[in-house]
Amino acid sequence: MAFEYQETTEDLATRINIHEKYGKKDIDKWMLGVLLPEKGSSILDVGCGAGKQLKAFHQYLEGEAEITGGDISSELLDQARELNAELGDPFTILTLDFNKPFKSEDDSFDLLSCCFAIYYAADIPFTIKEMHRVLKPGGRLFSTGPMPENKQLFYDVIKEATGNPIPPMPGSSRYASEILDSIRSTFSSVDVHIFENPLVFESLEPFMDYTRASLSEDRLLWKDFFEGQDEFEQVMSRIRDVAQRKLEGSEGGLVMTKVVGGFMAHK
Numbered sequence: 001m002a003f004e005y006q007e008t009t010e011d012l013a014t015r016i017n018i019h020e021k022y023g024k025k026d027i028d029k030w031m032l033g034v035l036l037p038e039k040g041s042s043i044l045d046v047g048c049g050a051g052k053q054l055k056a057f058h059q060y061l062e063g064e065a066e067i068t069g070g071d072i073s074s075e076l077l078d079q080a081r082e083l084n085a086e087l088g089d090p091f092t093i094l095t096l097d098f099n100k101p102f103k104s105e106d107d108s109f110d111l112l113s114c115c116f117a118i119y120y121a122a123d124i125p126f127t128i129k130e131m132h133r134v135l136k137p138g139g140r141l142f143s144t145g146p147m148p149e150n151k152q153l154f155y156d157v158i159k160e161a162t163g164n165p166i167p168p169m170p171g172s173s174r175y176a177s178e179i180l181d182s183i184r185s186t187f188s189s190v191d192v193h194i195f196e197n198p199l200v201f202e203s204l205e206p207f208m209d210y211t212r213a214s215l216s217e218d219r220l221l222w223k224d225f226f227e228g229q230d231e232f233e234q235v236m237s238r239i240r241d242v243a244q245r246k247l248e249g250s251e252g253g254l255v256m257t258k259v260v261g262g263f264m265a266h267k
């Protein structure tokens with residue numbers, strides 16, 4: 001199944017900021033602890049967005065690595081280039097569409113990361129094979145994405161507010177199934193690591209900001225829920241009422257737990 005999708009700079013930044021502010025754990029630290037990348041490695045981050053993981057690798061490896069970031073969004077690549085300039089240009093930043101053959105040679109990288117992006121691929125086995133091809137023998141792929149039990153509260157509130165079933169999400173509907181199977185059948189071994197991060201909202205606004213950014217960013221997925229801005233605002237208002245009730249009935253706030261799978265595969 002192909003999902004139409006367009007990430008916007010603002011929606012991505014809103015969600016990243018909310019994770020950092022309300023989550024108790026740091027996903028980049030977790031990723032680095034799982035991967036323990038080595039100095040001198042060549043790393044390709046596919047779907048690098050504004051460069052969050054590029055920076056994490058760079059700082060952890062104290063500049064001693066060849067780090068490349070690729071993405072399809074020119075808006076997000078501009079942000080990654082700004083970050084690159086701030087850090088003294090340690091990265092190679094390139095336009096990369098993972099639905100097309102990668103421009104890199106076979107056996108080019110020690111590590112390929114793809115964080116919260118693989119599930120937007122139109123043809124998962126094709127993209128996974130390209131990732132495998134550009135890795136050196138013994139190289140590793142690390143992918144992150146939402147597991148089926150991810151952010152249950154968010155979906156419960158939307159279901160209750162609208163009375164509609166939740167449409168299949170590009171990430172959680174196939175990450176732990178179709179995508180994991182495809183990685184397993186292409187790579188010689190795969191380990192599954194789980195990261196759980198409860199986001200605790202003691203007030204309504206950050207939860208509403210998160211919901212607005214998610215629904216607005218993935219507008220096409222929610223197209224049966226609203227058409228146009230007026231209906232979008234009506235849905236947001238019903239969501240607000242349900243979330244408010246749940247907040248009042250909670251002890252210590254609304255808890256939305258991110259449940260992320262880190263798949264580490266060896267070539």
Ligand SMILES: C[S@@+](CC[C@H](N)C(=O)[O-])C[C@H]1O[C@@H](n2cnc3c(N)ncnc32)[C@H](O)[C@@H]1O
Pocket residue numbers: 007012046047048049050051052053070071072073076096097098099114115116117120121
């Ligand atoms: C949720 S963002 C994650 C960005 C970054 N890895 C992070 O965690 O902050 C998903 C990324 O996948 C990228 N993406 C979507 N389709 C793509 C494609 N066909 N080729 C390359 N990147 C793509 C988007 O532009 C976006 O940067």
